[in-house]
Amino acid sequence: MRLIDGKAHAARLGEQVTARAAELRSQGVDPTLAVVVPTDDEATAWYVRSIARTAEKVGVTCRIVTLDRPTGYDVAGALAELGADPGVHGLICQTPLPGGVTLDQVGEHIPVAKDVDGANPASLGRLAAGLPAYAPATARAVLELLLAENVPLEGVAATVVGRSTVVGKPAALLLLAQNATVTVAHSRTRDLAAVCRQADVLVAAVGRAHLIGADHIKPGAVVIDVGTNPTPDGGLTGDVDPAVTTAGALTPVPGGVGPVTTMLLLAQTLDAAT
Amino acid sequence: MRLIDGKAHAARLGEQVTARAAELRSQGVDPTLAVVVPTDDEATAWYVRSIARTAEKVGVTCRIVTLDRPTGYDVAGALAELGADPGVHGLICQTPLPGGVTLDQVGEHIPVAKDVDGANPASLGRLAAGLPAYAPATARAVLELLLAENVPLEGVAATVVGRSTVVGKPAALLLLAQNATVTVAHSRTRDLAAVCRQADVLVAAVGRAHLIGADHIKPGAVVIDVGTNPTPDGGLTGDVDPAVTTAGALTPVPGGVGPVTTMLLLAQTLDAAT
Numbered sequence: 001m002r003l004i005d006g007k008a009h010a011a012r013l014g015e016q017v018t019a020r021a022a023e024l025r026s027q028g029v030d031p032t033l034a035v036v037v038p039t040d041d042e043a044t045a046w047y048v049r050s051i052a053r054t055a056e057k058v059g060v061t062c063r064i065v066t067l068d069r070p071t072g073y074d075v076a077g078a079l080a081e082l083g084a085d086p087g088v089h090g091l092i093c094q095t096p097l098p099g100g101v102t103l104d105q106v107g108e109h110i111p112v113a114k115d116v117d118g119a120n121p122a123s124l125g126r127l128a129a130g131l132p133a134y135a136p137a138t139a140r141a142v143l144e145l146l147l148a149e150n151v152p153l154e155g156v157a158a159t160v161v162g163r164s165t166v167v168g169k170p171a172a173l174l175l176l177a178q179n180a181t182v183t184v185a186h187s188r189t190r191d192l193a194a195v196c197r198q199a200d201v202l203v204a205a206v207g208r209a210h211l212i213g214a215d216h217i218k219p220g221a222v223v224i225d226v227g228t229n230p231t232p233d234g235g236l237t238g239d240v241d242p243a244v245t246t247a248g249a250l251t252p253v254p255g256g257v258g259p260v261t262t263m264l265l266l267a268q269t270l271d272a273a274t
Numbered sequence: 275m276r277l278i279d280g281k282a283h284a285a286r287l288g289e290q291v292t293a294r295a296a297e298l299r300s301q302g303v304d305p306t307l308a309v310v311v312p313t314d315d316e317a318t319a320w321y322v323r324s325i326a327r328t329a330e331k332v333g334v335t336c337r338i339v340t341l342d343r344p345t346g347y348d349v350a351g352a353l354a355e356l357g358a359d360p361g362v363h364g365l366i367c368q369t370p371l372p373g374g375v376t377l378d379q380v381g382e383h384i385p386v387a388k389d390v391d392g393a394n395p396a397s398l399g400r401l402a403a404g405l406p407a408y409a410p411a412t413a414r415a416v417l418e419l420l421l422a423e424n425v426p427l428e429g430v431a432a433t434v435v436g437r438s439t440v441v442g443k444p445a446a447l448l449l450l451a452q453n454a455t456v457t458v459a460h461s462r463t464r465d466l467a468a469v470c471r472q473a474d475v476l477v478a479a480v481g482r483a484h485l486i487g488a489d490h491i492k493p494g495a496v497v498i499d500v501g502t503n504p505t506p507d508g509g510l511t512g513d514v515d516p517a518v519t520t521a522g523a524l525t526p527v528p529g530g531v532g533p534v535t536t537m538l539l540l541a542q543t544l545d546a547a548t
Contacts, residue, residue: 105405121402125401165402165404169447184450184457185455
């Protein structure tokens, strides 16, 4: 079984992003990603620092806007303000959000043209309709890895486990646009293992550590693990059991989808700045 | 094999719609559906007359706005104008559209709150995100028939053949929201018959007469036929071969999804007027 090296793919994308950012700067454009942080959650802070570090490395300006115990209205207001700022090209909002507010709700305040992490439901709808729109970077990373690894998608059975707005559904739409026959499975699916075992391409985006085992995987299938489940020792582990050896190829966690996601977020910021 | 009587379901819905329309009128509201007709296509004219007749029967005002050889801008302008008119509660646009223009493009000019046939990609995105939105009436009719016939959907395998923005994709999203395990198949699907044969619920929305035969249907499956393919004698026929007898239940064409669709369009107009 081959491990797909997400870091290597991210490095390759990083070279392109660096060159494009330099080109934009030479034209007088300062490509800028604004990150609204409505929480003091430690995992979020860690992820935002990681985006900022990568952005600095490739020459994208990262403007972090931390809100102190905001209401949903405060978050929407900050997004609307940054959305109207011509110096901001890409705009994303971190979670968790204040009580009861969903990312879809505040996402509506991110202009579609700056919605580089596909948080506005209008972006998802445009994606479904085949109109220009940014997909959530994680979903885009799933497709990027499959395409970069030359995995055939046309006509094949692709199953996405998980139906979230940020990963499962957009990943399914992107696979459908590649002419895969797409199945969306989830917690209510009967005999999940049997459903998954039919897939040539399996995307695990369910958020439960090691839910997907050998009995879920058709021998030789390509498996993309989107899970980022915290481990007791402060690390991350995937939705796929690391003991799996029968897949044709598998993305590790960490070092698979994650680094590609961050780089695509920056690549989409450049698209928005161009 | 049981035939599902779409006319009977439409009649039942029609009673509810009639009562609700009368209630709105008693409150001084004139529930109004505006229909933009950008074509002199005969099939379109026939369908618009059928909507107008049904609307009159149930007490919904139907305002037909015919455009004479319009450009895409003219269509968008008419939709924007009617969208801003407080006397219009529901707003739909017929096809075909002027050369090169897609329904998704002009649909963006229909306010989401009046988009009773789910033509605005933002409505589809909101539907995907679980936010309030109108689904295309045809997709909604698929779900209505399944629910009214008490077809179990939770955890079952539901396959939609066809991935259009107006039927296939929204029907898949509605089935997913009912906790079905949803597969979207299409023209590029390998071994379509085998994929379809796994479905407990099969939705045919592909627009090819009689493409779905007995070898596509699991014995006992519930089959919803969304096809409306013209016949040489001026009638309509479905995507499912009428010779099929092995389904548990099947919607006929005509007399299945069609009448329910029209009634749900009017029901959604009342929702928008309420």
